[in-house]
Amino acid sequence: DIQMTQSPSTLSASVGDRVTITCRASQSISSWLAWYQQNPGKAPKLLIYKASNLESGVPSRFSGSGSGTEFTLTISSLQPDDFATYYCQQYNYSPWTFGQGTKVEIK
Amino acid sequence: QVQLQESGPRLVKPSETLSLTCTVSGASISNYFWSWIRQPPGKGLEWIGYIYYSGITNYNPSLKSRVTMSLDTSKNQFSLKLSSVTAADTAVYYCARHPGSGYNFFDYWGQGTLVTVSS
Numbered sequence A: 001d002i003q004m005t006q007s008p009s010t011l012s013a014s015v016g017d018r019v020t021i022t023c024r025a026s027q028s029i030s031s032w033l034a035w036y037q038q039n040p041g042k043a044p045k046l047l048i049y050k051a052s053n054l055e056s057g058v059p060s061r062f063s064g065s066g067s068g069t070e071f072t073l074t075i076s077s078l079q080p081d082d083f084a085t086y087y088c089q090q091y092n093y094s095p096w097t098f099g100q101g102t103k104v105e106i107k
Numbered sequence B: 001q002v003q004l005q006e007s008g009p010r011l012v013k014p015s016e017t018l019s020l021t022c023t024v025s026g027a028s029i030s031n032y033f034w035s036w037i038r039q040p041p042g043k044g045l046e047w048i049g050y051i052y053y054s055g056i057t058n059y060n061p062s063l064k065s066r067v068t069m070s071l072d073t074s075k076n077q078f079s080l081k082l083s084s085v086t087a088a089d090t091a092v093y094y095c096a097r098h099p100g101s102g103y104n105f106f107d108y109w110g111q112g113t114l115v116t117v118s119s
Helices: none
Strands: A004-007 A010-013 A019-025 A033-038 A045-049 A062-067 A070-075 A085-090 A102-106 B003-007 B018-025 B033-039 B046-052 B057-059 B067-072 B077-082 B091-097 B113-117
Touching: A004 A085, A010 A019, A019 A033, A019 A085, A019 A102, A033 A062, A045 A062, A070 A085, B003 B091, B018 B033, B018 B091, B018 B113, B046 B067, B046 B077, B057 B067, B077 B091
Parallel strands: A010 A102
Antiparallel strands: A004 A019, A019 A070, A033 A045, A033 A085, A062 A070, A085 A102, B003 B018, B018 B077, B033 B046, B033 B091, B046 B057, B067 B077, B091 B113
């Protein structure tokens, strides 16, 4: 299975901060990567697909980049609704696998 | 508006079979691939498998020997059965839609249902 490793596991930030989360794959997955946001007690919500494509309705402060084995999710100016846990997911090789999550906390 | 809703027993005894159904509204299950994903309490996400209306399935090898998926086009539902469960199968189970053939990420999710394995 492809292992997905996110860093950091927890991130403390303030409203207005620029935040970057990294996701590394154990082997190349081209650009077949998605990012999700999950709030407590809720289902994950798709933010980004194919590494950099913004899902419809997702605010433009979210952006994704990368290819191969290293990817980033950036929030340009953190808003109160953005304090949540973020997961990356590779879909180049079955079984599709997720990172362990990055929790964005209020500083 | 696409909506997915999981249903089924919330408590299952060890060694028995977990059975869940996902009811889809706002989209025909005949047009998409559909997956089950689970999340143990406080932990990360694990993809269980997918099904397509033609009967094509793809299961995670880690669970393949215990998983069966099926669908009912007349009810616009698809289902998951996981046999011989243990406490390690306690998790929130989500059903989710793939946005298109070959697109193996998930654009719509159910709200999730917590299934506890306990005697």
